[in-house]
Each structure stands twice: as structure tokens, then as C-alpha cells.
Amino acid sequence: MGQYNTLLYYCYSTIADAEQFAADHLKFCKSLNLTGRIIVAEEGLNGTVSGSKESCQLYMDTVHADPRFASVDFKVDEVDTPSFVKMHVRYKSEIVHSGLRDPNIIDPQKKTGKHLEPKEFLELKNSEDVVILDVRSNYEHNLGKFKNAITLDIENFRDFPDKINELAQYKDKKVVTYCTGGIKCEKASALLIHEGFTDVYQLHGGIIKYGKEAGGEDFEGKCYVFDNRLSVDVNTVNPVTISTCYNCGKTTDKMINCANPECNEHFTQCDECGTVMEGCCSDACKEHPRKRVYDGTGYYVKVPQPVNVKSKIALA
Known part of the structure; x- marks a missing residue:
């Protein structure tokens, strides 16, 4: 078992003082000797941090103690060495860049696809009326994806809105989106609903949580992660290599x-x-x-x- 933890998380929650929060949060993370990368915006937090188990636990406790982030769902991996070299906390306009900043179109705090827990996703994914949609970039789904998933030719998530017309053929289906940890799905599913898709779901916690709670069944290949591991194993049931x-x-x-x-x-x-x-x-x-x-x-x-x-x- 690894001596360190790596935490993956996000939270859509309004931060009125986001730029100052980012500066203060960086000092806090450094005080715990954490390494990682966190994006802070008015719409919330998106982070991956790594450090000793004690430091990571204190970090999670502190984040949860803030009412704005009490619902954060941390995905925890045990690792042999910290997954980053440095600690960065950066203020940006979005915690995941979509290019869609009109709250009348995209506001994950108000409307997103229905969340499916990993075991619910496992039971639903092979149904005839279900379409599994990968909303990640090419290099991510080329490394690993769910069996029979629809993938999109996109270099970055900001290209996703341009692909909506290609997905129109699935408007009469149950569309289930998925990504690494769930953050992209919040905006992707919200946009699908805005564009007239009526039965939209998302895999809560993404691929990482599905691997931990449902064995990763039918996820083919590895999952790309944004730290120095670059990829992690997900499937302990029927793993294959597709890349x-x-x-x-x-x-x-x-x-x-x-x-x-x-x-x-x-x-x-x-x-x-x-x-x-x-x-x-x-x-x-x-x-x-x-x-x-x-x-x-x-x-x-x-x-x-x-x-x-x-x-x-x-x-x-």
C-alpha cells in the first residue's frame, strides 16, 4: 500500500472572492506540503492534490468544513510517491473550459443530467435504448474508453459544443455522459438538456469512481489522468488494452x-x-x-x- 494519497475532486459552488481565495488556498496547500494543481473560479473548484495521508486527510477535512464545499466527493488513490512535483493554485474564468459562460445556458448548480452512481451505471449501460457518450478529448479516449461508447473527435472540451449537431440522432435515447472524474459531464449534460435532449444522465464521479466502486467492468484500456502518473488502471473485471x-x-x-x-x-x-x-x-x-x-x-x-x-x- 502506498505511503501517499492523491485526491481528485471538483465542486461547482459560487466563490465570490475567487481570485483572493486562490492565493490564500495556495498558501494553505503549501503549509501541508501538498503538491498538485487546483483551478479556482467564481463557479467553484477543480483539483488534484497529492501528499502524505495525514496531510491529505487534513486537507479534505478543511475543505468539507467550508459550507461552500461540504458536498465535495473526493476520489482517493494510494500512491508510492506524490503525483506532482510542485503545488499550483490558479484563478481562471472556468474550472473546466467550455467557452460557454452564459448562466442561462450552462449552470451546473441549477440543472445537469441525472447522476448515476457507479452500480446504477453498471446496470444501465448495456440497455438497448442507452447511448454512452465520452465527452473527453481524443488522446484520452484513444487510451481507454467504455465498450461501445460514442467518442467525439475533439482536441479539448471547449470543442464539445460544436459536436452537438452530430449527436442529434440520439435525442430519442437515454444519453449517459462520462469523463475522468465527473466535472466535464456537469457542463456537457447541461448543454445537451439545453439543446433539447430530454433523457440525460451522467456517471457520478466519472471513470475513477466507477473503477473503485464497480470494478471498472467494460472500461477498455487505461484512464488518462492529469498528473505525473499519466494513466491509471480502472478495470479489474475484464481488462483489455486498446491503444x-x-x-x-x-x-x-x-x-x-x-x-x-x-x-x-x-x-x-x-x-x-x-x-x-x-x-x-x-x-x-x-x-x-x-x-x-x-x-x-x-x-x-x-x-x-x-x-x-x-x-x-x-x-x-
């Missing part, structure tokens, strides 16, 4: 970030290609002057970018 190496096509479930920080592509790569390609997705990235040293993990701490250089956000 292949980006370079050679060999079956592999190892997810990495490209060693070229100006690319930073999320992709699956076998160990053999990882060695040959030095953790890069292409020969061009392998020859890039800013290429990071590949240590076999494919996880990199974010470093400052030069001015005027366009790059994808690093996982750190």
Missing part, C-alpha cells in the same frame, strides 16, 4: 508527452520506440533544439516558454 504505439502500431498502454516542449503532444508510445525516438512523436521533434531529456516516463515539469513561442500547455 497502440503512435510510431510502430504495436499494442501499448503507455501514454507520454512529446519530449519537444513546443509540441508536447499526448500520445501512446511503446518502450522500444520511446528509446529510439527519445520520447518524441516525430523525427522533427527529435531534432528540435529545445528537446527535453527523456527519462522513460514521458512526464515533464513545465518550464518557462520564450516570448512569442506558441506551444501547447505542458502537463505539470
Whole structure:
């Protein structure tokens, strides 16, 4: 059993002083020697933190003691080492970026799809009138997804609204959304309802909670996570690997970030290609002057970018 915990959580709850709250919360987390990444917005909190079991318990107790966050559902993993290197708490306009900030369209505190607990989802997912909808990005569902789930060709969740028309054919079905921990589903299901879908559900607690409480049955592959583990096992009932190496096509479930920080592509790569390609997705990235040293993990701490250089956000 691991000596540390990693906590995944979110909460849609109004924070009037969100920017100041973020600054104060960072100091609090550092006082507990936690590492992790938390996003704070007027609409709530979205975080993953890691540290000693004692520190994580104190963190959960403190968060729950605040009436605004009393209902937070923490997903707790035991880990051998902390899942982050640093502690970041950042103020942003949304805790998950959808690009939809009109409360008349999206307000998870007022209307979302009906929450299904993991065991309820397990019983419902194979029904003929049910559509299981993955609302995550391409690199996430390429690594792992529910059997027979509908996936969308999106690079980021902010692309989800543009896919609504593609889903119109399912308006007469029970649509059940799912994501890693549940946070994206709150907005995705709310948008579906706004667009006229009448029977909308969501997997409460997401893939992670389903794995812990229902054995992860029929989740194929691994679940991508936003920390230095990059992926975790979910299915203890009928596990399979569905992802292949980006370079050679060999079956592999190892997810990495490209060693070229100006690319930073999320992709699956076998160990053999990882060695040959030095953790890069292409020969061009392998020859890039800013290429990071590949240590076999494919996880990199974010470093400052030069001015005027366009790059994808690093996982750190």
C-alpha cells in the first residue's frame, strides 16, 4: 500500500472572492506540503492534490468544513510517491473550459443530467435504448474508453459544443455522459438538456469512481489522468488494452508527452520506440533544439516558454 494519497475532486459552488481565495488556498496547500494543481473560479473548484495521508486527510477535512464545499466527493488513490512535483493554485474564468459562460445556458448548480452512481451505471449501460457518450478529448479516449461508447473527435472540451449537431440522432435515447472524474459531464449534460435532449444522465464521479466502486467492468484500456502518473488502471473485471504505439502500431498502454516542449503532444508510445525516438512523436521533434531529456516516463515539469513561442500547455 502506498505511503501517499492523491485526491481528485471538483465542486461547482459560487466563490465570490475567487481570485483572493486562490492565493490564500495556495498558501494553505503549501503549509501541508501538498503538491498538485487546483483551478479556482467564481463557479467553484477543480483539483488534484497529492501528499502524505495525514496531510491529505487534513486537507479534505478543511475543505468539507467550508459550507461552500461540504458536498465535495473526493476520489482517493494510494500512491508510492506524490503525483506532482510542485503545488499550483490558479484563478481562471472556468474550472473546466467550455467557452460557454452564459448562466442561462450552462449552470451546473441549477440543472445537469441525472447522476448515476457507479452500480446504477453498471446496470444501465448495456440497455438497448442507452447511448454512452465520452465527452473527453481524443488522446484520452484513444487510451481507454467504455465498450461501445460514442467518442467525439475533439482536441479539448471547449470543442464539445460544436459536436452537438452530430449527436442529434440520439435525442430519442437515454444519453449517459462520462469523463475522468465527473466535472466535464456537469457542463456537457447541461448543454445537451439545453439543446433539447430530454433523457440525460451522467456517471457520478466519472471513470475513477466507477473503477473503485464497480470494478471498472467494460472500461477498455487505461484512464488518462492529469498528473505525473499519466494513466491509471480502472478495470479489474475484464481488462483489455486498446491503444497502440503512435510510431510502430504495436499494442501499448503507455501514454507520454512529446519530449519537444513546443509540441508536447499526448500520445501512446511503446518502450522500444520511446528509446529510439527519445520520447518524441516525430523525427522533427527529435531534432528540435529545445528537446527535453527523456527519462522513460514521458512526464515533464513545465518550464518557462520564450516570448512569442506558441506551444501547447505542458502537463505539470
